[in-house]
Amino acid sequence: MRIGIIGTGVVGRTLGSKLVSLGHQVTLGSRSKDNENAAAWAEQAGADGHAGTFAEAAAFGEVVLNATGGTVAVEALRAAGAEHLAGKLLVDVSNPLVFGPDGGLTLDPVNTDSVGERIQREFPEARVVKTLNTVNCAVMVDPGRLAGEHNVFVAGDDADAKAETVALLGEFGWPAGWVIDLGDITGARATEMMMPLWIRMYGILGTGDFNYAFQRAK
Amino acid sequence: MRIGIIGTGVVGRTLGSKLVSLGHQVTLGSRSKDNENAAAWAEQAGADGHAGTFAEAAAFGEVVLNATGGTVAVEALRAAGAEHLAGKLLVDVSNPLVFGPDGGLTLDPVNTDSVGERIQREFPEARVVKTLNTVNCAVMVDPGRLAGEHNVFVAGDDADAKAETVALLGEFGWPAGWVIDLGDITGARATEMMMPLWIRMYGILGTGDFNYAFQRAK
Numbered sequence: 001m002r003i004g005i006i007g008t009g010v011v012g013r014t015l016g017s018k019l020v021s022l023g024h025q026v027t028l029g030s031r032s033k034d035n036e037n038a039a040a041w042a043e044q045a046g047a048d049g050h051a052g053t054f055a056e057a058a059a060f061g062e063v064v065l066n067a068t069g070g071t072v073a074v075e076a077l078r079a080a081g082a083e084h085l086a087g088k089l090l091v092d093v094s095n096p097l098v099f100g101p102d103g104g105l106t107l108d109p110v111n112t113d114s115v116g117e118r119i120q121r122e123f124p125e126a127r128v129v130k131t132l133n134t135v136n137c138a139v140m141v142d143p144g145r146l147a148g149e150h151n152v153f154v155a156g157d158d159a160d161a162k163a164e165t166v167a168l169l170g171e172f173g174w175p176a177g178w179v180i181d182l183g184d185i186t187g188a189r190a191t192e193m194m195m196p197l198w199i200r201m202y203g204i205l206g207t208g209d210f211n212y213a214f215q216r217a218k
Numbered sequence: 219m220r221i222g223i224i225g226t227g228v229v230g231r232t233l234g235s236k237l238v239s240l241g242h243q244v245t246l247g248s249r250s251k252d253n254e255n256a257a258a259w260a261e262q263a264g265a266d267g268h269a270g271t272f273a274e275a276a277a278f279g280e281v282v283l284n285a286t287g288g289t290v291a292v293e294a295l296r297a298a299g300a301e302h303l304a305g306k307l308l309v310d311v312s313n314p315l316v317f318g319p320d321g322g323l324t325l326d327p328v329n330t331d332s333v334g335e336r337i338q339r340e341f342p343e344a345r346v347v348k349t350l351n352t353v354n355c356a357v358m359v360d361p362g363r364l365a366g367e368h369n370v371f372v373a374g375d376d377a378d379a380k381a382e383t384v385a386l387l388g389e390f391g392w393p394a395g396w397v398i399d400l401g402d403i404t405g406a407r408a409t410e411m412m413m414p415l416w417i418r419m420y421g422i423l424g425t426g427d428f429n430y431a432f433q434r435a436k
Contacts, residue, residue, distance in 0.1 A: 022360045104404070111414075112318045150433040159359045184420045186322065190414040196329075197408040200400045201432070209435035212421065215368040217427035 004029060004061025006076050008037040011093060011137045012067035014078050016041060018050045018141035022171050029057025029080065036128035058084035063091065063168070070096030070115040070192070071108065071208055074122050086125035089161045091168070092116050092188070093132040093197075094196050105199055107159070107192060116155060116188025131169065132189035134198065136208030143173045143211075150211040153180050155187025173210075180214075220303075222247060222279025224272050224294050227256040229311060229355045230285035234259060236359035238266045240389050247275025247298065261420030276302035281309065281386070282344075288314030288333035288410070289326065292340050304343035307379045308407070309386070311336050311350040311358070313413050323417055325410060334373060334406025345379035347372055348406035352416065361391045361429075368429040371398050373405025398432075399433065 005012045008030045016026045027050040030038045034072050038051035050060070058064050058080035068076040073094050077085065096115045100106035109118065113146035131154045132140045139146060152174055154162045166179050182190060194212070202208055219242050224250045234244045244284045245268040248256045256361045268278070276282050276298035291312050295303065307338040318324035327336065334348035349372045350358045357364060370392055372380045384397050388403035400408060411428070420426055 048237075075339075102330070102404075106329050111324050111326075112320070122408070143434055147436045148433050180422065182415075186320075187418055190418045193411040193414050196411050200405055201398075201407045205434070206399070206400065209434065211433050213433050215366050215429050215431050215432045216423070217362045217363055218292045218365045218427065 002060055002062045002065045003026070003027075004057035004059070004078055004080075004150050004174065005067055006057055006064065007067035008035055008041065009067065009071075011039065011070075011140075013041045014141055015065055015067055015093075016043060016049060016096060016135040016171060017134065020045050023108055024048065026050065027052045027057040027060040029054040031076070033080065044089075050165050054080040055084060061088065063089045063164070066090065066092045067092055067216055068094060070094035071098055073115050073137075077119060077123060082123050082125070084122050088126060089164050090119065090126040090128045091132075091165060092119055092128060092130050095133050097195065105196070107195060110193060111189065114186070114188035114192050116185050116192070120157065120185045127156070127158040128185055129156035129158075129161050129165040130191060131165055132184065134191050134194050135211050138208065139211055143178070148213065149178060150213040151178050151180050152211075153182050153187065153191050155182040155185055155191065157184050219268050220280045221245075222275035222277070222282045222298075224275055224282065224298055225285035225287075226253055226259065227285065228355070229358075230283075231255065232283055232355040232359055233283055233311070234267060235263060236390060238263045241273070244268065245270045245275040245278040249271040249297065272366045273302060277304065281382070283338065284308065284310045286312060288312035291333050292336050293364045295337060295341060300341050303341050306344060307339065307382050308341065308344040308346045308429060309350075309383060310337055310346060310348050313351050313410055315413065318418040319342055323414070325413060328411060329407065332404070332406035332410050334403050334410070337349055338403045339374065341431055345374070345376040346403055347376075347379050347383040348367075348403065349373070352409050356426065357429055359390050360405065361396070362431055363427060366431065367396060368431040369396050369398050370429075371400050371405065371409050373400040373403055373409065375402050381388050387406035388422055396413070420429055
C-alpha cells in the first residue's frame with residue numbers, strides 16, 4: 001500500500017520505517033522540500049521510502065497518517081491539501097501539548113473538543129480515525145515489547161475507516177482483541193486527555209515503555 | 219479511627235459502610251440536618267455509624283473524606299468549616315463532572331487546574347490527598363473484585379498524608395504496590411482527566427467494574 005506520512009519527527013520516522021519494513025511504500029512529508037530529517041530518513045529507508053512536501057506525501061498516500069504535533073496538525077494538513085485527503089483514511093496519532101501558565105504541559109484543545117474532531121471538521125471528506133496517541137512511538141509499532149496484554153483505542157465516525165485502521169494496527173502487532181473502539185470521533189477527547197497521566201508516568205518510570213490495560217471483574 | 223465523610227451519595231455511603239465494617243467510627247455529613255440518605259445509612263450502619271451536618275462530620279473526623287461531587291466540593295467543605303479541617307488528612311475522591319455544550323459530560327476545572335488543587339488552595343492547613351477518583355465506589359472499597367493487579371493513584375503535597383492514605387487504601391484491600399504516587403497535588407489533574415475515558419469505557423462495557431493497570435517493558 002502507498003502511505004503518506006505528514007510530519008518528519010521521531011513519530012513520523014518510526015511509523016515510516018515500520019511501514020517500509022512491512023512492505024509498504026512510504027512518502028514522508030515535511031513543510032519544506034529540503035527537510036534534512038526527511039532526506040536522511042529516505043536515504044536509509046531504501047527504495048520504498050521517499051521524502052517530499054506535505055502535499056506530495058498526501059497525494060502519494062492511499063492512506064495518510066498525521067504525525068505532526070496536535071497544535072499544528074490542522075495547519076499542516078491544510079498545506080497537504082484537502083483534495084489529497086478526500087475519501088482517504090486519515091489516521092491521526094497526535095496530541096495537542098502546549099506549555100501551560102505554570103510551565104507544565106497542558107492540552108489545547110481539551111475537554112469539549114480535540115485535535116481528532118478539529119481535523120474531521122476541517123476535512124469533512126477525509127475519513128479520520130484517532131488512534132495510537134496514548135503510547136509512545138516505540139510501542140506504537142511494537143506492542144510486543146511490553147509484557148502481557150494491553151490496549152489501544154480507535155475513535156472515528158466511519159466504521160470502514162476504523163476497520164482499516166484495526167487491520168493496520170494488526171500489521172504493527174496489535175491483536176484486534178487489544179483494540180478498543182471508543183465510538184465516534186469525539187472519543188478522541190478521552191484519549192488525548194490521558195496525556196497528563198502519561199506524562200506523569202513517564203516521569204515516574206523514566207521510560208515511555210509502558211501502556212494501560214484494562215482489568216475486568218473476576 | 220474517627221472518620222468524617224462529606225457527602226451522602228452512593229460514594230459516601232459505600233465508603234462509610236466499608237469503614238464501619240473495618241472497625242472505624244464514621245459520621246456521614248450532609249448539607250441539612252434532616253437528610254434522609256444519611257439517616258437511613260446511620261440506621262443500618264449500627265452503633266459506629268452516625269449522621270450529621272457537614273460541620274459535625276468534619277469536626278468528628280480525625281480524617282475527613284470528600285465524597286461530594288467535584289463541582290460542589292469547595293462549597294461543601296466551606297460549610298464543613300476550615301477550622302474542622304486544619305491539620306487533618308483530607309482525602310478527596312471527587313471528579314468535577316458537568317454537562318458540556320453538546321450534552322456530554324465534561325470537566326470543570328480541567329487541564330490547568332483540578333478539584334484537588336482547588337481544595338488545597340482553599341484550605342491550606344488541610345493535608346489534601348487526591349485518590350480513588352479513577353474507579354467506581356464498588357472497586358474503591360473492594361479492589362479484589364477485579365481480576366489481576368490494577369492501579370490506583372495518590373497525589374498530594376504532604377508526604378505523611380500520602381503515607382496515611384496508602385495505609386487507608388491498604389485497609390480497603392489495595393496492596394501498597396498497586397498504589398502509584400503521582401507527586402504533588404497537581405497530579406490530581408491527571409487522574410481527573412481520566413474521567414472521559416472512564417465514562418466511554420463504562421458505556422462500552424456496561425459496568426463500572428473495571429480499572430486501569432500498567433504494563434511495562436518485558
